Amino acid sequence: xxxxxxxxxxxxxxxxxxxxxxxxxxxxxxxxxxxxxxxxxxxxxxxxxxxxxxxxxxxxxxxxxxxxxxxxxxxxxxxxxxxxxxxxxxxxxxxxxxxxxxxxxxxxxxxxxxxxxxxxxxxxxxxxxxxxxxxxxxxxxxxxxxxxxxxxxxxxxxxxxxxxxxxxxxxxxxxxxxxxxxxxxxxxxxxxxxxxxxxxxxxxxxxxxxxxxxxxxxxxxxxxxxxxxxxxxxxxxxxxxxxxxxxxxxxxxxxxxxxxxxxxxxxxxxxxxxxxxxxxxxxxxxxxxxxxx
DNA sequence: CACTTGACCTGTCCGC
DNA sequence: TGCGGACAGGTCAAGT
Numbered sequence: 001x002x003x004x005x006x007x008x009x010x011x012x013x014x015x016x017x018x019x020x021x022x023x024x025x026x027x028x029x030x031x032x033x034x035x036x037x038x039x040x041x042x043x044x045x046x047x048x049x050x051x052x053x054x055x056x057x058x059x060x061x062x063x064x065x066x067x068x069x070x071x072x073x074x075x076x077x078x079x080x081x082x083x084x085x086x087x088x089x090x091x092x093x094x095x096x097x098x099x100x101x102x103x104x105x106x107x108x109x110x111x112x113x114x115x116x117x118x119x120x121x122x123x124x125x126x127x128x129x130x131x132x133x134x135x136x137x138x139x140x141x142x143x144x145x146x147x148x149x150x151x152x153x154x155x156x157x158x159x160x161x162x163x164x165x166x167x168x169x170x171x172x173x174x175x176x177x178x179x180x181x182x183x184x185x186x187x188x189x190x191x192x193x194x195x196x197x198x199x200x201x202x203x204x205x206x207x208x209x210x211x212x213x214x215x216x217x218x219x220x221x222x223x224x225x226x227x228x229x230x231x232x233x234x235x236x237x238x239x240x241x242x243x244x245x246x247x248x249x250x251x252x253x254x255x256x257x258x259x260x261x262x263x264x265x266x267x268x269x270x271x272x273x274x275x276x277x278x279x280x281x282x283x284x285x286x287x288x289x290x291x292x293x
Numbered sequence: 294c295a296c297t298t299g300a301c302c303t304g305t306c307c308g309c
Numbered sequence: 310t311g312c313g314g315a316c317a318g319g320t321c322a323a324g325t
Contacts, residue, residue, distance in 0.1 A: 003318065033301095059319075076319050078303085106303090125302045127319070143320085171296065180320080188318050236318065237305090256318095277298065279316075 002075040004151070004185025005228035006239050006247065007059045010081055013242030014054040014063070017083045018119060022050050023065075025112040027103075034108040034123065037132045045069040046132055058147045058184035062138060070135045073121070078106075078238045079128030082120045099244050124238065148183040151221050156183065158215040165206055165214060173209055174202035175276035177221065186221060189234050189249075189256045192281045194220040196255045201289035202275045202282055208290045227252065255281035 002010070023046050028035045037046075049065040056062070061081070063071040073081065084102055102120045103110050109121040109130055121130050138144060148164060149156040161183065168176035174195060177186050186194070195202050197220030200213060209217075233239060233247030236257065240246055250257065254264055259272035259281055268285035 006318085074319080076301095077317070123302095124304070125317085127301065168296085175296080178319090190318095234318080239318075278318090 002059060002079065002233070002239055003187030003190055004059060004225055005190070005231075005249065006233035006241075007056055007061055007075065007185075008229050009233045009241045009247060010075075011054050011056045011061060014061075014081065014083065014119075017117075017242055018051045018063070018113070019053060020050060021113040021115065021117065023047055023111060024114050027110040027112075028108070029103065029110070030108040030126065033126065033129060034121070035130045035132075041132060046071070057144065058150070058180055059187075060143065064135060068135050069132060070138060071130060071132055072138060072141070073130045074128055075123070076125070076127035076129075078124040080106075080120070080122040080238065080240055081242060082122060082240060082244050083242045084118050084120065086116045099240065143180075146181045148179075148181050151183050151185055151218075151225055156218070158218050161218045162211055162214050169205070169207040171206055172203045172276055173200055173206050173217075174278070174280060176206050177217070178276065178278070183221070185225065188278050188280075189236075189253070190221065190224050190228065192256050193224045193254060196281075196283060196287060197223065199286050201287040202280045203273075204289050205292065208292050255283065257281065 026042055026046060045067055046065070046069065049067050049069065052064045052066060054061065054063050059074065061073040065071065082099065082102065106122040106124045107120050108123050111119040149160065164182050165176050168179060168182060174191050176182055177191050192202065194217060198213060198217040200209060200217060228234060228249040231247055231249040231252060232241060234249040235246035236250060255270050258270045261270050262268070263270055263283040263286060266283065266285045268283055270281055271284050272279060272281050274280060
């Protein structure tokens with residue numbers, strides 16, 4: 001579930017909630033995959049440390065700590081990072097929260113701070129992970145060495161984007177933009193949304209897409225990601241922010257989960273097919289697949 | 294090598 | 310209502 005806008009929303013929320021807090025206790029309900037560190041590493045480098053900052057690169061979250069250590073977190077499909085103050089219920093109105101009292105059966109790790117507040121790492125499908133490591137080692141992670149540019153950074157010009165995506169000329173365009181080494185942060189939702197915006201059929205080979213269409217695709221990717229960050233991300237089923245609240249991008253989605261509904265551009269009914277092994281939503285009238293001769 | 298497919302898990306929904 | 314199968318937003322390893 002969490003793609004760039006969701007992870008960025010969690011990052012923003014956590015920045016407001018946990019910076020300067022001091023870790024006092026960690027309870028791991030499901031190791032080693034969720035949290036592979038040994039007790040002695042945790043005692044030595046996490047307990048007693050202070051949160052300096054919360055950062056993001058692609059879909060990875062990093063909680064930087066004193067003593068030059070960091071917690072690195074990937075939410076994968078169903079991961080959540082939810083903060084709770086001293087009272088164990090969601091922030092705001094009860095309706096804002098998708099989840100009840102914590103920990104619950106999806107809780108993998110519980111972190112406690114010196115002021116009594118807590119941070120929960122929940123993950124129903126157990127694909128996500130949390131790892132405590134020296135901050136300097138983050139750059140050596142294989143993922144960090146291969147991941148492409150941030151789509152919302154000014155450095156990602158259309159020239160750079162076209163150059164990178166052309167390396168996947170033989171792939172279908174949806175697969176190429178889902179590839180984190182092409183650019184960072186696009187997942188299934190925003191792939192479909194941006195391809196609709198650029199009027200490109202998701203199964204078109206990259207080689208059959210013109211440069212100016214790729215430039216438009218990049219523009220649409222930037223647009224949908226920025227819009228979604230503004231809306232607090234997409235909550236399809238699982239995703240919640242650091243306060244347990246849902247995001248509202250889905251209300252603005254043009255194709256994702258809108259099969260059978262009229263296209264906002266032409267009125268044809270949105271269809272759902274499989275492309276690159278993923279559920280794919282598109283308009284069969286304004287996104288026509290082209291095949292090279 | 295470039296690209297696609299299956300595996301990792303649990304929960305939910307749909308059809309019989 | 311019960312049960313089997315398909316499917317779910319990400320990434321990697323294995324296979325073609």
